[in-house]
Amino acid sequence: MTAIIDYNTGNLFSLIASLERVGVDYKLTSDSEEILSSDSVILPGVGEASNAMSELRKRGLDKVIPLIKAPVLGICIGMQLMCSSSEEGDAECLNIFPNKVIKLRGKGIKIPHMGWNSVANTRSPLFTGIEERAYFYFVHSFAPVCNEFTAATTEYGDIFSSALSKNNFYGTQFHPEKSGETGEILLRNFIKIKD
Amino acid sequence: MLAKRIIPCLDVKDGKTVKGVNFLGLKEVGNPVEMGVRYALEGADELVYLDVSATIEGRETFLRMVSSVAKNLNIPFTVGGGISSMEGASALLMAGADKVSVNSAAVKDPALVYNLAKRYGSQFVVVAIDARLKDGKWVVVTHSGNRETDLELFTWAKEVEDLGAGEILFTSMDHDGTKQGYACDALKRLSESISIPLIASGGAGKREHFKELFVNNCAEGALASSVFHYGEINISDLKKFLKSNNIEIRL
Numbered sequence: 001m002t003a004i005i006d007y008n009t010g011n012l013f014s015l016i017a018s019l020e021r022v023g024v025d026y027k028l029t030s031d032s033e034e035i036l037s038s039d040s041v042i043l044p045g046v047g048e049a050s051n052a053m054s055e056l057r058k059r060g061l062d063k064v065i066p067l068i069k070a071p072v073l074g075i076c077i078g079m080q081l082m083c084s085s086s087e088e089g090d091a092e093c094l095n096i097f098p099n100k101v102i103k104l105r106g107k108g109i110k111i112p113h114m115g116w117n118s119v120a121n122t123r124s125p126l127f128t129g130i131e132e133r134a135y136f137y138f139v140h141s142f143a144p145v146c147n148e149f150t151a152a153t154t155e156y157g158d159i160f161s162s163a164l165s166k167n168n169f170y171g172t173q174f175h176p177e178k179s180g181e182t183g184e185i186l187l188r189n190f191i192k193i194k195d
Numbered sequence: 196m197l198a199k200r201i202i203p204c205l206d207v208k209d210g211k212t213v214k215g216v217n218f219l220g221l222k223e224v225g226n227p228v229e230m231g232v233r234y235a236l237e238g239a240d241e242l243v244y245l246d247v248s249a250t251i252e253g254r255e256t257f258l259r260m261v262s263s264v265a266k267n268l269n270i271p272f273t274v275g276g277g278i279s280s281m282e283g284a285s286a287l288l289m290a291g292a293d294k295v296s297v298n299s300a301a302v303k304d305p306a307l308v309y310n311l312a313k314r315y316g317s318q319f320v321v322v323a324i325d326a327r328l329k330d331g332k333w334v335v336v337t338h339s340g341n342r343e344t345d346l347e348l349f350t351w352a353k354e355v356e357d358l359g360a361g362e363i364l365f366t367s368m369d370h371d372g373t374k375q376g377y378a379c380d381a382l383k384r385l386s387e388s389i390s391i392p393l394i395a396s397g398g399a400g401k402r403e404h405f406k407e408l409f410v411n412n413c414a415e416g417a418l419a420s421s422v423f424h425y426g427e428i429n430i431s432d433l434k435k436f437l438k439s440n441n442i443e444i445r446l
Contacts, residue, residue: 013291017266047316112318112361114392115415116198116240116445135198135445137271139293139318156197178271178293180235 002026002191003038005065005078007055015044015075018177022187032064040070040191045077049101049142050089052077066096071193072169073126076140079164079171088142097164097171099144106157112141113156119174124151124165126172128189134182136162136174143173198445199409199437200240200416201430202394203423205230207276208247210256214421221247224424228263234423235270237430240445242268243296243364243418246276258290265291273321279304284311288319296321296364299337302344302351305358312359317391320362322355324348326381327368333381340368348381349388356389363389364418366396374400374422382413394418402428402436409442 004012006028019026027034035041043065045052056062065072074082082094086101104113116135143160146153152163164171170190176183205212205227212230213221231242244264246257261274274287275296284295301308301322311320325340326333326348333348352363365385367378377398386393392415395408399419408417422428438444
């Protein structure tokens with residue numbers, strides 16, 4: 001069973017539809033025991049970082065998520081919340097990944113970064129069977145900086161971490177649930193990870 | 196590098212994809228869900244569904260269709276057509292739409308753009324702008340081009356960006372339906388005057404029109420409908436052609 005953490009953050013329809021297409025058994029939950037006893041956990045997220053953090057805190061989930069031993073996948077804002085802090089709303093985050101999340105910068109770029117961009121320097125079981133520089137769908141204005149936990153990079157203006165991994169924690173800045181067949185491969189890869 | 200986007204647009208009336216010029220002589224061209232899935236397989240980067248129903252029943256059918264699209268499609272899609280309230284937009288979001296596009300309602304009530312962006316984020320809000328060139332000035336029109344406004348394209352685009360729009364979809368009414376190419380000059384100027392993505396619409400007739408648009412960096416995405424619906428341009432062939440012309444494209 002995969003727990004999708006439910007913390008009142010936007011539309012989960014696409015993620016659920018995508019897990020159903022991939023054939024994943026899931027449950028939407030904000031219950032800490034249920035989350036801690038799942039085989040894997042997805043932290044989704046759409047919206048604004050500081051609000052999303054306060055929704056997690058309201059449910060005590062900021063204390064629960066770092067304790068999870070099963071594989072955890074944060075998607076978009078979900079991954080950003082697992083970083084140390086975000087410039088968006090000046091949010092203190094979970095600090096699972098020590099990366100700062102900063103506003104996208106670089107010469108002549110349009111914000112939000114919206115559309116399909118290539119993902120390079122992949123080093124994570126998430127990308128098994130996915131070719132280097134494959135395209136994924138992005139919609140965001142902030143992203144984590146690069147460091148030793150960077151599991152993939154993308155160039156838009158500057159280069160940022162488009163995936164992170166540390167122990168049993170994984171994250172993608174792009175939306176696998178909107179990234180066609182490539183995204184579905186990534187979701188299947190995540191479900192197969194046994195830590 | 197960010198890829199340029201190819202975006203088929205489907206006009207939907209009472210649950211069927213239709214195509215016609217200025218909504219006269221609408222012709223059914225297929226099931227919108229099946230067509231969307233087929234376009235996604237051919238390599239479409241995202242889709243736009245516009246509700247052109249005139250009745251309440253038609254609108255309800257559209258909402259059910261949106262859920263079905265969301266269940267079956269693995270790429271993003273925008274919905275538009277007659278969205279005039281937070282409630283209407285919210286129902287479409289809950290049905291699974293990734294973005295909503297507002298047009299006439301934004302002109303009538305600009306606060307709608309601000310409120311949608313504030314509540315759901317800029318990434319959810321596309322403002323569609325229709326305009327035509329009149330005495331050397333791009334005049335914004337609404338209601339499928341039937342009503343002229345006092346707004347000028349470039350000022351209005353900047354205003355909706357400031358209100359929180361995440362993307363602009365610009366249709367030149369002078370080019371729409373002509374198949375003579377996109378309004379590249381106006382698009383280029385518009386693209387340079389805003390800092391959010393721009394989608395070009397109106398005028399696509401052959402592959403070279405897409406090439407001209409992208410080579411000159413006039414827009415981040417290109418929307419077209421009839422050339423795809425009638426099989427005049429195959430999306431997969433189009434993308435290979437663009438790629439072979441050194442345009443950043445997802446194959």
